Amino acid sequence: MHENRTTLLIADDNSATRRSLVDYFDSMPEFVVIGEAKNGTETVDLVGALQPDLLILDDVLPHLDGLGVLARLQGQRCPKVLLLMSCASDSMIHLYYEHGATYCLLRPASPELIAERAALIAGRQLTPPREFMPVQASPRTTRTVAELLRRTGVPAHLQGYRYLKDAVQYVLDNGGDLCGMTKELYPAVARIHGTVPARVERSIRHAIEVAWNRADLSELQRLFGSTINHSRGKPTNSEFVAMLADHLRTVAS
Secondary structure, eight states: OOTTSEEEEEEOSOHHHHHHHHHHHHTOTTEEEEEEESSHHHHHHHHHHHOOSEEEEESOOSSSOHHHHHHHHTTSOOOEEEEEESSOOHHHHHHHHHTTOSEEEESSOOHHHHHHHHHHHHTOOOSSOOOOOOOOOOHHHHHHHHHHHHHHTOOTTSHHHHHHHHHHHHHHHTTTOOTTIIIIIHHHHHHHHTSOHHHHHHHHHHHHHHHHHHSOHHHHHHHHTTTOOGGGOSOOHHHHHHHHHHHHHHHHO
C-alpha cells in the first residue's frame, strides 16, 4: 500500500504544530503520514498498531514524555525516532540515545528542516533538488566554520577539510537541505574546487575518519550533545555536515 514510501507517525501535543508537520509531509512523495498522536500513551499504542518506519517525537508530551515513550517502546519493533528537543542537557541527551532515539534535533526547527533530517534518517533523497545558488559568506561566518572544524579534530591540511568547510557553508546558506548530497552538494563543492564529485565524497569521508580517530570524545559531546551518539560509530558524511550546520545555527540563534 505504501510501497517505496517511508511511513511516518507524528507525535506532538500542539495541534497547530502537528498539523503543520502533517501538511508538510503530505506534500512529499517520499513520505506518507499514517498516524498522529497527541500524548505519550497514544504514541505507544499507535506505534504498536501501525508499525511506522519513522516516528517524529516531541520530548514533552502529556501522560508520558518522550523518554517514557522510548522506554515503553524498548523490546518492541521500534521505528527510527527523530526526537524534537525543547532544551538540551548532557544527561538527558545520553538517556535519549540509550533508550533508542536515532537523531535529536533542538527546537525551534522549521518543518523544512525537520523533513530534511527525517529524510536523512530514512536514507531518502528528497526531490526535486534545488538548483545550487551560491551565496557569498561573510568572513565572520567562514571563520566560525573553520574554528568548529578544528575543534572536531579535522586537520586543516587535508583536502577534505576545505571541502567540508564549503559544504557546511553551503548548507547554512541554502536553508539546511542535505538530502541532495550526491546530486547537489558534492557537485557544487566540486565546481568550487575544480574537481569531481566522487573526489569530494571520498575526501570528506577520509577527513571524518581521521577526525573521529583523533578527537576528544568529551569535546565532541559538548559540541554535538543534541545530535551525536558515540555508540553508533562515526557519522556518515551527511550526518557530520548536518551536525556542524545544526550546531552553528543553534549558536547563532
